[in-house]
Amino acid sequence: MTDLPISSPASAARPWAAGAAVIVAAGVYAWALLMAEETWQVTGLLALAVAAVLAALKTGFARRLHQDWSASETRLNRLAFATLIVLIFVLSDAHFALLMVATTLLYFTASMGLNIQFGFAGMANFAGAAFFGAGAYTAAVLGTVTAVPPLLTLALGGGVALVLSLPLLLPIVRTTGHYAAVVTIAFGVLFRTFLEVNEILGGPQGLMVAPMRLFGWDFNSAPVIGGYEMSFYVNYALLAAALAGLVFMLMRRLERSWIGLHMDAVRLDETAAACFGISVTRTKVTAFLMGNAILGVSGALYGMMISFIAPASFTFSDSLLMVSIVLLGGLGSLWGGAVAAAIVVLLPEKLQLLQEYRFLLFSILVILVLLFRPDGILPRPMRSFFASRRAGK
Amino acid sequence: MTQTLLEFRNIVKRFGGVTALDDFSMRLGRAEILGLIGPNGSGKTTSFNVLTGIYPATAGQVLFDGQDITNAAARAVYEAGIVRTFQRSRLCLPLSIYDNIMIGDTARLTGSLWSNLISRKRLHGQIDASYRLARDLVGSFSGHLADRMDQPVGALPMIERRRIEICRALISGPRLLLLDEPSAGMTHDETHQLMDDILAVRARGAGLSIIIVEHEMGVIERITDRCIVLSYGRKIAEGTYAEVAADAEVQNAYLGAD
Amino acid sequence: MDFGLIAQYLANGILLGTMYALVAVGFTLFFGVLDVIKFSHGDVLMLGTFIGFTAWLGLEAIGVANPWVQLLGVLICSLGGTALIGAAIAKWLVLPLKKAPQLNTLLITLMLGTAIREAVRLFYPNGSNPKAFPALLPDAAVELGSFSLRADSVILVLAGLGLIGLLNLVINRTRLGLAIRAVAQDEETARIMGINYTLVVLATFAIGSGVAAFAGIMNGLYYNEINFGMGLILGLIGFSAAIIGGLGNLYGAILGGFLFAGLQVIGAALLPFASAYKDVFAFAVVIALMAWKPTGLIPERSSDRV
Numbered sequence: 019m020t021d022l023p024i025s026s027p028a029s030a031a032r033p034w035a036a037g038a039a040v041i042v043a044a045g046v047y048a049w050a051l052l053m054a055e056e057t058w059q060v061t062g063l064l065a066l067a068v069a070a071v072l073a074a075l076k077t078g079f080a081r082r083l084h085q086d087w088s089a090s091e092t093r094l095n096r097l098a099f100a101t102l103i104v105l106i107f108v109l110s111d112a113h114f115a116l117l118m119v120a121t122t123l124l125y126f127t128a129s130m131g132l133n134i135q136f137g138f139a140g141m142a143n144f145a146g147a148a149f150f151g152a153g154a155y156t157a158a159v160l161g162t163v164t165a166v167p168p169l170l171t172l173a174l175g176g177g178v179a180l181v182l183s184l185p186l187l188l189p190i191v192r193t194t195g196h197y198a199a200v201v202t203i204a205f206g207v208l209f210r211t212f213l214e215v216n217e218i219l220g221g222p223q224g225l226m227v228a229p230m231r232l233f234g235w236d237f238n239s240a241p242v243i244g245g246y247e248m249s250f251y252v253n254y255a256l257l258a259a260a261l262a263g264l265v266f267m268l269m270r271r272l273e274r275s276w277i278g279l280h281m282d283a284v285r286l287d288e289t290a291a292a293c294f295g296i297s298v299t300r301t302k303v304t305a306f307l308m309g310n311a312i313l314g315v316s317g318a319l320y321g322m323m324i325s326f327i328a329p330a331s332f333t334f335s336d337s338l339l340m341v342s343i344v345l346l347g348g349l350g351s352l353w354g355g356a357v358a359a360a361i362v363v364l365l366p367e368k369l370q371l372l373q374e375y376r377f378l379l380f381s382i383l384v385i386l387v388l389l390f391r392p393d394g395i396l397p398r399p400m401r402s403f404f405a406s407r408r409a410g411k
Numbered sequence: 412m413t414q415t416l417l418e419f420r421n422i423v424k425r426f427g428g429v430t431a432l433d434d435f436s437m438r439l440g441r442a443e444i445l446g447l448i449g450p451n452g453s454g455k456t457t458s459f460n461v462l463t464g465i466y467p468a469t470a471g472q473v474l475f476d477g478q479d480i481t482n483a484a485a486r487a488v489y490e491a492g493i494v495r496t497f498q499r500s501r502l503c504l505p506l507s508i509y510d511n512i513m514i515g516d517t518a519r520l521t522g523s524l525w526s527n528l529i530s531r532k533r534l535h536g537q538i539d540a541s542y543r544l545a546r547d548l549v550g551s552f553s554g555h556l557a558d559r560m561d562q563p564v565g566a567l568p569m570i571e572r573r574r575i576e577i578c579r580a581l582i583s584g585p586r587l588l589l590l591d592e593p594s595a596g597m598t599h600d601e602t603h604q605l606m607d608d609i610l611a612v613r614a615r616g617a618g619l620s621i622i623i624v625e626h627e628m629g630v631i632e633r634i635t636d637r638c639i640v641l642s643y644g645r646k647i648a649e650g651t652y653a654e655v656a657a658d659a660e661v662q663n664a665y666l667g668a669d
Numbered sequence: 670m671d672f673g674l675i676a677q678y679l680a681n682g683i684l685l686g687t688m689y690a691l692v693a694v695g696f697t698l699f700f701g702v703l704d705v706i707k708f709s710h711g712d713v714l715m716l717g718t719f720i721g722f723t724a725w726l727g728l729e730a731i732g733v734a735n736p737w738v739q740l741l742g743v744l745i746c747s748l749g750g751t752a753l754i755g756a757a758i759a760k761w762l763v764l765p766l767k768k769a770p771q772l773n774t775l776l777i778t779l780m781l782g783t784a785i786r787e788a789v790r791l792f793y794p795n796g797s798n799p800k801a802f803p804a805l806l807p808d809a810a811v812e813l814g815s816f817s818l819r820a821d822s823v824i825l826v827l828a829g830l831g832l833i834g835l836l837n838l839v840i841n842r843t844r845l846g847l848a849i850r851a852v853a854q855d856e857e858t859a860r861i862m863g864i865n866y867t868l869v870v871l872a873t874f875a876i877g878s879g880v881a882a883f884a885g886i887m888n889g890l891y892y893n894e895i896n897f898g899m900g901l902i903l904g905l906i907g908f909s910a911a912i913i914g915g916l917g918n919l920y921g922a923i924l925g926g927f928l929f930a931g932l933q934v935i936g937a938a939l940l941p942f943a944s945a946y947k948d949v950f951a952f953a954v955v956i957a958l959m960a961w962k963p964t965g966l967i968p969e970r971s972s973d974r975v
């Protein structure tokens with residue numbers, strides 16, 4: 019991209035410093051929140067987060083941050099990933115905290131799959147938990163077959179979700195609006211009912227899932243580095259981080275490709291898109307299959323990690339919870355999805371008080387966000403083909 | 412007339428009880444500019460919609476360059492080289508000028524999943540080249556728009572949006588451009604400026620045919636080679652602007668419609 | 670398969686179909702006047718049933734023992750309360766969102782449904798457990814061979830069908846119905862004709878919600894059990910029914926309701942392997958129907974102008 023008029027923002031000498039500071043701070047904050055045990059500590063930390071966000075907005079720091087992100091996005095994304103890995107190793111023996119990190123990452127990954135559909139192509143999918151579950155059940159069934167290497171099982175989790183999507187393609191591409199919504203809603207209910215009555219898949223009791231293994235390394239055994247024993251969840255957290263990073267990269271590339279542009283065009287105006295040669299069918303099929311495959315892969319790893327799955331974890335309400343992540347974060351917003359996934363997973367776990375109330379809480383939260391901030395907590399930046407845009411102009 | 416590019420043969424379009432196009436036949440020559448006029452609701456937009464595959468025709472045939480394209484899908488019509496603008500502007504408002512124009516160039520810029528997501532060398536080449544191309548095209552309409560290729564279209568005033576919409580239609584190098592009331596929502600001066608721009612673009616690209624639907628008769632008079640007048644879906648007159656303007660039935664249709 | 674069993678399935682199908690149709694007409698009415706889907710419909714229904722149940726508890730507590738009086742009290746409280754709730758949701762949540770994208774309204778009302786459901790589960794006394802709904806109707810039954818026709822189901826079906834008929838009359842024969850149809854057809858024109866738009870919308874939501882509450886009470890009286898989750902599944906089925914019938918059309922909703930019940934019954938009766946798959950079967954057919962008729966069996970008139 020030689021002659022593109024990309025200039026660095028006038029205001030910042032180091033157009034990444036603010037971003038980098040925030041990433042490191044977020045890492046420390048995440049560590050503190052994960053390790054906090056008393057309710058007062060958690061509440062204090064939450065209050066701190068709210069105060070920090072308000073302050074950032076008031077002082078204009080948020081704008082500077084935004085500029086940094088447009089100017090040095092790739093660099094900052096890498097730093098964020100590195101911080102995540104460091105966080106996982108710092109937590110090394112905190113069993114429960116690592117489980118939460120890994121769960122957040124897998125929900126985040128799943129929500130990116132949904133985001134291709136909701137956020138990019140503008141298609142509703144109310145069976146997210148079903149495709150996630152399809153991956154988990156695939157892992158459970160294939161786990162009993164020792165001949166299948168677990169890494170392949172992950173891919174096959176996506177494959178099965180993809181195959182299950184095939185019969186839905188015709189109704190999905192032919193219907194629009196509410197009529198399309200009913201297709202995935204019906205599928206979600208169908209899937210869960212099927213699991214409940216099917217004895218081979220364990221019925222309502224569900225199935226055990228064999229752990230992940232990689233190059234002969236069993237993920238359910240604790241890694242020991244230099245005589246220091248860590249929680250076995252370190253394995254899963256690292257793999258979940260790798261998966262999330264990979265999918266994140268894929269999403270960025272998708273967004274900055276012709277296919278991504280076509281998805282946006284189809285979402286914004288199907289008729290006009292068709293008049294300029296965009297195949298609406300092909301675009302929707304791509305979004306539906308890609309999204310569901312991502313859901314399936316993350317579900318497979320999730321199943322292996324929690325080692326026991328049942329139909330009750332893949333209900334319509336769970337699908338709605340995933341949709342909540344997408345909406346809270348902001349349609350099409352990747353970083354928004356990450357923050358929202360953390361909120362949705364961590365909040366009820368850290369405030370045991372809320373555990374019981376979480377569906378109520380999140381449903382009200384989503385209603386409020388949709389009413390007062392329909393673009394989500396971190397709205398999607400304007401799409402662009404370029405990782406570093408001319409900032410501020 | 413020169414060689415025929417487009418032909419409507421007895422096109423009928425009904426919406427329930429409403430007959431929007433009633434046995435409408437017409438021809439358009441290569442490199443011709445045809446004005447399609449008529450009172451509100453006379454079927455002008457509907458004839459564009461039938462032609463571009465948005466609505467199926469109830470009866471009749473459409474031929475483009477000798478090929479039968481009756482009821483072809485919108486995409487096939489685009490691939491044959493027919494593009495349009497819309498009466499009510501239909502740009503993707505949150506997207507940048509550049510992105511909007513690229514939507515018009517799908518024929519060249521699509522590619523496989525592989526080249527879009529994995530091995531992206533070719534994609535980057537396409538982006539570079541098309542950025543330059545788009546900026547030049549926009550620049551021929553308005554220099555200052557060309558400096559703002561990364562800004563969202565939603566922030567632009569109406570006339571600029573019309574220009575972007577026309578650029579989106581022209582970027583693929585089409586053979587037939589359909590303009591549906593390009594001057595809607597513009598002042599007199601802006602309209603004429605827009606027409607100059609269109610004529611300039613046409614002068615560069617050889618052989619572009621245009622059908623223009625317009626209520627601003629000054630525009631029609633100035634730029635069209637020939638006019639067709641519709642009233643209640645029927646063709647009631649055809650000829651140069653001077654001829655149709657003098658036609659008694661045409662005057663009647665316009666007065667009667669008020 | 671003998672006659673008795675077939676008759677049993679048939680009777681069951683008619684009862685379910687009536688219930689589903691009562692829920693589906695609500696979806697269709699709301700869509701008609703506002704072009705929105707109010708997904709919380711099923712949970713509002715559940716709330717209405719709980720109101721009815723609470724009314725019964727109250728009547729018991731003050732010593733009213735006659736089942737008919739109790740039934741009347743339950744119906745008045747439940748239908749009236751639900752109608753009010755429906756109108757309130759329309760006024761404060763749905764009407765303000767009229768201009769929002771379709772997906773947003775759908776999602777907000779979905780989330781509202783979740784909130785209602787969770788609120789009942791958490792805050793109704795012992796709300797997470799099923800409640801024994803009283804059998805207020807006579808429990809006589811006529812035996813015809815192996816088929817026993819329960820008096821209560823006959824009464825319920827007749828009452829339900831009567832209500833659907835009544836609703837049809839209201840929509841087609843009264844001034845209110847005329848206003849509702851006018852608004853559904855063209856809001857602007859209806860306003861110009863002097864119709865109080867907001868009032869018509871609120872009335873429609875009240876009527877639709879009240880009718881759904883009736884379905885909830887029917888459900889309670891027939892199965893003698895209610896729980897906080899009953900609205901979700903009834904709402905999903907009612908929504909599917911309204912969609913496969915074709916939105917915006919009363920007959921479509923009724924057709925869809927009976928069709929869905931028919932599918933469940935056929936699934937239960939005919940699937941060779943296991944009747945447990947009846948819902949899987951019914952929803953699979955719904956998906957197939959959407960592929961075949963993407964805008965429902967009785968399509969609405971599309972008005973997507975270009």
Ligand SMILES: Nc1ncnc2c1ncn2[C@@H]1O[C@H](COP(=O)(O)OP(=O)(O)OP(=O)(O)O)[C@@H](O)[C@H]1O
Pocket residue numbers: 426429430431449450451452453454455456457458498972973974975
């Ligand atoms: N999708 C549709 N459904 C029903 N009727 C339609 C539809 N589109 C157009 N019509 C009707 O067809 C007739 C012709 O409409 P059309 O939009 O083609 O007129 P027009 O000549 O473009 O008018 P205007 O100058 O107002 O744009 C009108 O009576 C209109 O109401």
Ligand SMILES: [Mg+2]
Pocket residue numbers: 455456457498
């Ligand atoms: Mg028109």
